[in-house]
Amino acid sequence: MPTWTNWSGSVTATPRQLCSPASEEEVAAIVREAAASGRSVRAAGSGHSFVPVVPADDVILSLDALAGLLDADPASGRATLFAGTKLRDATRLLWERGLALPNQGDVDTQALAGAIATGTHGTGPAYGSISTRLAAARVVTADGALLDVDDPALLPAFRVSLGLLGIFTRITLACVPRYALRERVWQHPIDACLEELAANIAANDHYEFFWFPRSGIAESKSLNPVDEIPEREEPPPLDGPGERTGWSHRIYPSARDLRFNEMEYAVPAEAGPACFAAVRQRMVERHPKVGWPVEYRTLAADDAWLSPAFGRPTVTISVHQAAERPYREFFTDLEPIFRDFGGRPHWGKFHTCARADLAAMYPRFEAFCALRRQLDPAGRFLSPYLAPLFA
Incomplete structure (x- = not known):
């Protein structure tokens, strides 16, 4: 069986299938196949989380091959990239188009999807995490459909979502002029x-x-x-x-x-x-x-x-x-x-919180869980680590 390991070596997994689709259509087909066979699917970026947010018993879907810049508009500051683009590559591509992120952390090896899904951040009291720059996204839903998300009422739920609401395939960022x-x-x-x-x-x-x-x-x-x-x-x-x-x-x-x-x-x-x-x-x-x-x-x-x-x-x-x-x-x-x-x-780093703890910490926690159940009633995107927290 294939083996997947995170960056630090603290988490390993042996899923039934480890795949690396190169297109949105391939991602959707893998999810549809998993849905038809009752299997779970988890998306993996660069594995820079220190807790097992990725490992699944059935399918781990690497986003490594789904990378690159789709569009950048310096006039509006909007740029769309494939979700597997590593931050180092994404920021270089933005720079080439005269754009930048207003803030970054001190690590840039994460995949863009993983950085947003876990709330990766830098420092500065006037600056939010990279997730706050999410202006729109395309995700593959639990039934294998492509869903474009740009509703201002829904974006706050998707901005830090751990892959539980769908698999990001493309991400639109609100950028600033390069500096x-x-x-x-x-x-x-x-x-x-x-x-x-x-x-x-x-x-x-x-x-x-x-x-x-x-x-x-x-x-x-x-x-x-x-x-x-x-x-x-x-x-x-x-x-x-x-x-x-x-x-x-x-x-x-x-x-x-x-x-x-x-x-x-x-x-x-x-x-x-x-x-x-x-x-x-x-x-x-x-x-x-x-x-x-x-x-x-x-x-x-x-x-x-x-x-x-x-x-x-x-x-x-x-x-x-x-x-x-x-x-x-x-x-x-x-x-x-x-x-x-x-x-x-931090969702990508060590903690021992149970569901009740998290519900007390996050005012919108139960609303998020309700939306997760609505979008993924079969728990396709849950995992052994995440199910006790979000099922």
Whole structure:
């Protein structure tokens, strides 16, 4: 039987069928065939989720071959791409047409569909996740039909939907004119970083910090737009403290050569500093050997039903552990702290929330589940991991 593995190696699956369709019609045919035989189907992007959102017993459908730019209109800012296009490729294609995303995260290896389905985000209190840029989509429904979604009343449900409402085949993004950023990276003691935290968030379009627990040092990073036009697409490398300027789609991402597992929770913005302080104290007291950094970012409120930033300005705090090391005990020891501060988990990262927990966290959770049942009454797009949460 074929084997599918996620990026970090923490999740593997042996489905009956692993396929990589190269057209929307092929995707629809695979879903129709699965429906006729009563089988489940899960779509896979780049496998950058750290939890088993993809694995299915029956069919895993890779979107790798469904990639490329379909249309881009600089006048309207709208661009349509196939859903399997990797973010790195998508942003380059947009740049070639004079467009860009207004914000990105520091990883750009995800498939566009997966980034939207799980709420991938960058940092900046005025900026939402990539999901908030979804202006329209085409999905393959549970019966194998093609459905175009552009109804403003429905888009908030599809923006973070984990592939449960249909399989994305094409995605239309609301973009902005391409722009350049100046990146600045500096190091300072964590206490100094926290004293300057509010000021740094307010003074920069994009600001984040990483706390390195063994050293007590924080590495801060700010990104701000500049008017100068870079001479080339690829900016000069920046390894460690310093400054550089380049096109936004090449400045946002950072190299991720070492593999890891991750837990991230989104807490109300006003609770961010206190939540981080509690996480820091527990790590110092109980987990002094953990060397991987803790990441602190900001995120604007949005209206996506399953977004961790739904209805509230947000701070996200992420903890990491090397892929080859045990992580579950470490993560589960910290998770109650995030929950105590009103946290909501990132859908693609480790958490232990049950359905009742999620229903209490997300005001539109039951509405989403009702829509899922309406669009997929047979549970074609459910999986062993997702069924207890959304059936």
